[in-house]
Amino acid sequence: METCGLIAEYNPFHNGHKQQLQVIREQFGPEAGVVICLSGPFCQRGIPALLDKGVRAHIALSMGADLILELPQAFAVTSAERFAEGAVQTLLATGIVRNIAYGTEQPEQHENIRNVAAILADEPPELGEIIRNHIALGTGFAAARSQALDHITGNPSLGALLRDSNTILAVEYEKALVRYNYGATVQDNGHPAPVTTHAFPLFDKEKMSASAIRDRIWEALELDRGEDYLPLMRTLALLLPPASVAAVMDAVTRGKGLLFDEMIAPLFLLAPVFSHLDRLKQIHGMQGGLAERLVNAFRDDPTSVLQTGTTPYETFVRSLATRNHPASRIRRAIISAAMGIENDHNALTKIGPTYLRVLGFTKRGKRLLSFMRHTASLPTIVNTSDFRKLEDPSAIAQAKLDLHAQAVWNLHAGYPDRSEFMRDVLQAR
16 A cells, blocks of 8 residues: 655644545545644644644544644644654654645755755754854844855855744755655565655645634634624635534534634743743743843733733744744743643654554554554553553653643643543544
């Protein structure tokens, strides 16, 4: 069976995602197995998932995916590099994924994306030195890396690939494959072979991004129209497939099951750790002076940021943002502080994922799982109770973080009594 892996957040699942799955089906055939590595309760930019991971997995299965695996939380809210490494390692560990597809602003540059990834994976000393020099002059890391690549290759078009968010992730996926694609994928003839990558355009990007869709939903809720959600539903119907529209509107009308950073970040900032600078410095992502600036800013204006609404928290984060501490990194650090994730978190991600958490599957996906019994290099968690069978300390630590993050999401999304151990794996037809 031909297989293709995707790395996604589906926050939310929109028409571009639907089209991507359709194109993958067209390219690999109707019988191909599509495996998704999906972020859990919190996402890479340091924001909560809009909808529960089970809801997003259900939508993806209904739209053409066959097997949904959860990206461990240790990798979901971290740098693009660590995010990509965790996701790629998850797909490789299945032993069944032969292809990995991703979206990029520049799909025609697929070969150059791979070339850039190879250079960065090699970590030439000259590259690191130039990056450090640019940073010392006040250049942010992303721009410094782009300029350094221009310098050592003499090709400005390569450095330009590191200026678009999705292409940066594409480079990181390719870089992770350079480092970890050790030919562990089993072919039909029994011989291992490396994974092949495929670059696709960002379908439907011209209409509205996932970020803009989230903003539109939040704005509609802020207008406080009472029970009149028809304008929002009409807007979403143009941007999301029916299953996504139904999921969002169901959460909106019930008043739970929908989460925005504007709803929870002010509450996160009430955590005691934000009142103790020495303690905050021990939190993952709070280095480089960020802890001091955050404490000082919060001390100077402690009330406005605690208000709910888009402006106060967004203004607070952007007031702290610098070239070396962009807004997404600050959001990730705040989430880390609220969850008590300390500096030893880096050690937890360096070892890679330690298990494969199954969120859902189709009939074809069930066949893929049966293959994985013979090919997977990591234990497979089908039922949440399987977490209790883990013995490796690193696996237990990653599992605890997964369960804690989901409990935090549940609490703020209106499900304080929902236990992750009650979650059933989704089985779609």
